[in-house]
Amino acid sequence: MKRYTLIISLIFITHFCHGQALQEILKQAEANYPLLKAKGYEVQARKDQVAFAKSTALPSLDAAYQLNYATYNNITGMAVGHGFVPISGPPSTTNTYDAVFGSVGGLLLNWEPFTFGQRKSRINSARAYQEYQQADQAQEVFQHQVKTANAYLDLVLTHKLVNVYSKNLERAQDNVRIVKSLTRSGLRPGTDTALFKAELSRARIELLEYEKLKQSQQLILSELLGGEQANYSIDSSYFKLLPFITVDTLPQQHPLIRLSMSRVLINQYEKKYVQTSMYPTLSFWGAAYARGSGIRYDGQLNSEDGLSFSRYNYGVGLILSVPLLRFANVRHQVNARESEIKAEQEKLNTVNLQLRKQNDVADVTLANALKIAHESPSFYESAEFSYRTLISRYNSGLVNYADLIQAQYVLIKSEADLKRAYLNAWKALLYKAAVQGDIHIFLNQFN
Numbered sequence: 001m002k003r004y005t006l007i008i009s010l011i012f013i014t015h016f017c018h019g020q021a022l023q024e025i026l027k028q029a030e031a032n033y034p035l036l037k038a039k040g041y042e043v044q045a046r047k048d049q050v051a052f053a054k055s056t057a058l059p060s061l062d063a064a065y066q067l068n069y070a071t072y073n074n075i076t077g078m079a080v081g082h083g084f085v086p087i088s089g090p091p092s093t094t095n096t097y098d099a100v101f102g103s104v105g106g107l108l109l110n111w112e113p114f115t116f117g118q119r120k121s122r123i124n125s126a127r128a129y130q131e132y133q134q135a136d137q138a139q140e141v142f143q144h145q146v147k148t149a150n151a152y153l154d155l156v157l158t159h160k161l162v163n164v165y166s167k168n169l170e171r172a173q174d175n176v177r178i179v180k181s182l183t184r185s186g187l188r189p190g191t192d193t194a195l196f197k198a199e200l201s202r203a204r205i206e207l208l209e210y211e212k213l214k215q216s217q218q219l220i221l222s223e224l225l226g227g228e229q230a231n232y233s234i235d236s237s238y239f240k241l242l243p244f245i246t247v248d249t250l251p252q253q254h255p256l257i258r259l260s261m262s263r264v265l266i267n268q269y270e271k272k273y274v275q276t277s278m279y280p281t282l283s284f285w286g287a288a289y290a291r292g293s294g295i296r297y298d299g300q301l302n303s304e305d306g307l308s309f310s311r312y313n314y315g316v317g318l319i320l321s322v323p324l325l326r327f328a329n330v331r332h333q334v335n336a337r338e339s340e341i342k343a344e345q346e347k348l349n350t351v352n353l354q355l356r357k358q359n360d361v362a363d364v365t366l367a368n369a370l371k372i373a374h375e376s377p378s379f380y381e382s383a384e385f386s387y388r389t390l391i392s393r394y395n396s397g398l399v400n401y402a403d404l405i406q407a408q409y410v411l412i413k414s415e416a417d418l419k420r421a422y423l424n425a426w427k428a429l430l431y432k433a434a435v436q437g438d439i440h441i442f443l444n445q446f447n
Helices: 002-017 020-032 034-055 118-184 190-224 255-276 303-307 327-395 401-436 440-446
Strands: 060-071 099-114 281-293 311-321
Touching (some): 099 303, 118 327
16 A cells, blocks of 8 residues: 555656646746836836826816016007916006016816716727737737747757767767777777777767757747746656647637737727717816015005015806817828728738637647657667667677667667657647647646
């Protein structure tokens, strides 16, 4: 019972640990990659824009104080206020350049409680931009997860290939030692020693190439982790287990589809907001202000009187503003939005079409990868048996160098192809998850 319990525990631990390294790497990448951080800040900015749009329902209250020293010449009559400093009071009897102090302070209240749908449209438009930014963030996170997982699988495979070619180097070293002994005893010609030494050099070069590839892949993974040191463990379960074909689902929640749908929604709400710009606006205002002047009511000057207030006033009002000549302008803007909506809808249709075709390709790729992976172990076992047989026969003088080296080539190729076949099956599943828009299709098979 103790032995069975130990076996069950080891199986459980193996399955539990399978995929944990990758999940930790994905969390690290999402937390540290600068572009993903930027997307998070952009989402927060859009949330603040929604809050700002809602805050326009609150009244505004402005306080102001002004102190001036200026001439008091004045004249009655109409004047356009834009570009002029306003002057109030009765007209002066003469033109004089004497200056006096003047002061004014006040509070101005503005409130638009009714906007006839304009505020609601602006809030909906701000929410649509927020949903777009969230969809864009989800798309960027998902694509980065797929890239990171793919880089990790590449690194796992290269680690295994380094082990494979390290074993090949050990075989080449053993062959050199054996052939030297056979040459000294006269069982093999001296040329075999030179040939096996050449094979030993080739084995070293191949191992160095894969070690260089491993280092470059470590740097790629480090970049995807935001420049952090890639602390990872190599999960050998990828070479012991194979994925299974999952139940196909329609990619309606694919981040790309959500992104395209949010663009359509933005244009729909922008169109609605443009249409509401033809509606009237109703606003309330209230003001309380005080003035001080260095000119008395009888025309006498006492400049210092302008430093303090001498008159106090208040006022309230209601403003109804109706745009009368915006129909042509708005019509063109509405037509432009309608065209943009149709364009975004066709782009959405294109995304759906591409994902459906890519899903078909992913199904074929995964099925073929699994077939190759199921067949590869037989190829490797046959190659390994053949090599062991030939090395024994070579040591006995029954086969020549060419036959043995050919068997060694087949063995190293079959072992490398076996590792690639298993990893290609997992990468095919990752591609399937990328097309379906759900990384958990890949991660959940570790459970």
